[in-house]
Amino acid sequence: MxxxxxxxxxxxxxxxxxxxxxxxxxxxxxxxxxxxxxxxxxxxxxxxxxxxxxxxxxxxxxxxxxxxxxxxxxxxxxxxxxxxxxxxxxxxxxxAVKDYSAIEGLEEFGYSVCDDDHAPRLWDALSAFKGGPIVVGAALSTWGTKVAVPDLKTPCEGPIGEVIFMAGYELRSRKIAHTISAFTPGDVFFDDVGENVHASIGPLLGAAGVEVLTAKNVSRVAKGSVTFTDGTELESELTVVIPPVPGPTGHHRLRAGG
Ligand SMILES: Cc1cc2nc3c(=O)[nH]c(=O)nc-3n(C[C@H](O)[C@H](O)[C@H](O)COP(=O)(O)OP(=O)(O)OC[C@H]3O[C@@H](n4cnc5c(N)ncnc54)[C@H](O)[C@@H]3O)c2cc1C
Known part of the structure; x- marks a missing residue:
């Protein structure tokens, strides 16, 4: 089974x-x-x-x-x-369980690439995008572990890279002026992938003009802006966030035992 x-x-x-x-x-x-x-x-x-x-x-x-x-x-x-x-x-x-409601305003003003109801909504928003700043990143997730693995602050940030490069390609093809800022709650962007990938992707992000902000915990998404727990704010016309991934709770929890 x-x-x-x-x-x-x-x-x-x-x-x-x-x-x-x-x-x-x-x-x-x-x-x-x-x-x-x-x-x-x-x-x-x-x-x-x-x-x-x-x-x-x-x-x-x-x-x-x-x-x-x-x-x-x-x-x-x-x-x-x-x-x-x-x-x-x-x-x-x-x-995994994704908690979209954990970030104020995310469902209303933000977008995600992580589920099949959110992905088509992002395409609609990208298709209607008229230009301006784009902010993309992952929310802080906390979890425990029973084995020795790196203490990551967010699940795989691969989809963030896909958003950066694919949205950039799409908007360049349509000649729409934009900037992209990427944030991560970790001290290192793409913390899970290791030094070799960091060495490859750094120059690509630089060449694409992507601003990278580390140690940023998103707390609120609003129309036109993204706010972080340190009180800073970024202007944003399109915000894409990987939501927190908590352990299963409530009706998601699978009970074990006789
Ligand atoms: C945008 C994006 C891009 C990604 N790209 C890559 C990639 O390039 N390479 C890669 O390796 N990984 C990638 N991943 C990660 C990969 O998708 C996940 O690691 C993978 O889907 C996990 O598979 P899973 O079967 O464990 O869980 P899931 O795919 O989440 O499937 C779990 C299933 O269990 C069902 N379920 C939930 N509760 C119960 C229950 N109580 N009883 C029965 N069924 C239940 C759910 O409905 C769901 O259908 C990506 C993820 C995202 C979001």
């Missing part, structure tokens, strides 16, 4: 095991293709892989439901529909 209906598990193991996919969506969202939707205008269907035909092709079963609790001893998963289902082996791949 694969909670989250992850396709990687399915493709690797469907010829060896009877796979049951469980997830609330009718499709698997290929998030890495969302920048093409948000910044190049590809239809959102491009990022949605319908699960029913994939399950048919791979002789897998698929149930459209969310798991609400699991009982590892009894090997049972309770679903919000379809009752309780037993499994021999459980893969929990329910993804």
């Amino acid at each position: 694969v909670l989250g209906a992850g396709l990687r598990v399915l493709y690797r193991l469907h010829d060896k095991f009877q796979i049951l996919l469980v997830g609330p969506r009718t499709d698997s969202l290929a998030k890495q293709t969302l920048p093409e939707v948000a910044l190049s205008g590809k239809p959102v269907a491009h990022a949605r892989l319908p699960l029913a035909p994939i399950a048919r092709r791979t002789q897998a079963q698929w149930i459209q439901a969310s798991a609400t609790s699991i009982d590892p001893e009894a090997q049972l998963a309770q679903l919000d529909s379809h009752g309780t289902i037993s499994y021999d082996f459980l893969v929990i791949a329910v993804g």
Whole structure:
């Protein structure tokens, strides 16, 4: 049983095991293709892989439901529909939770590239953009870890790079005057990728005229501006933010135990 209906598990193991996919969506969202939707205008269907035909092709079963609790001893998963289902082996791949409401004004005045409802909205805003300053960055996320890994202040900032370069390309093609400022809550921009990538991307950002601001925690997005927790503010005609990624809480929380 694969909670989250992850396709990687399915493709690797469907010829060896009877796979049951469980997830609330009718499709698997290929998030890495969302920048093409948000910044190049590809239809959102491009990022949605319908699960029913994939399950048919791979002789897998698929149930459209969310798991609400699991009982590892009894090997049972309770679903919000379809009752309780037993499994021999459980893969929990329910993804991250993005908290758009944590930043004041983000849903109303800001944009994101991270989900399939936000990506087409960003394309609409970019298409209607008449010029001016663009501000893009990731919000502060906090999490713990049980292993020795770098203490990052935000998840992967790759999508920020995609916004910078793809939006820049799009606007240059349309000859629309703009500036791009990128902010990060970390002390280093692209903290997760290491020195080699820093060495490559630094000159590219410089050549593109991108201003990079480090140690900036976004607190508020408003029409025409972005505010940070240190009280500073940037003018912005288009604001794109990766929201905080908290651990699962409330109805997102999957309970374990008998
Ligand atoms: C814009 C963008 C670009 C990216 N680009 C890249 C890239 O180039 N390369 C790369 O490697 N990574 C990239 N990533 C990261 C990558 O998309 C994620 O790491 C990946 O999607 C994580 O996969 P996942 O299956 O763990 O979670 P998800 O893709 O989040 O899927 C989790 C699924 O679980 C479902 N679910 C939630 N709760 C339950 C429940 N209780 N029961 C059952 N199902 C549940 C959700 O509905 C969802 O369908 C990018 C991400 C973004 C946002």
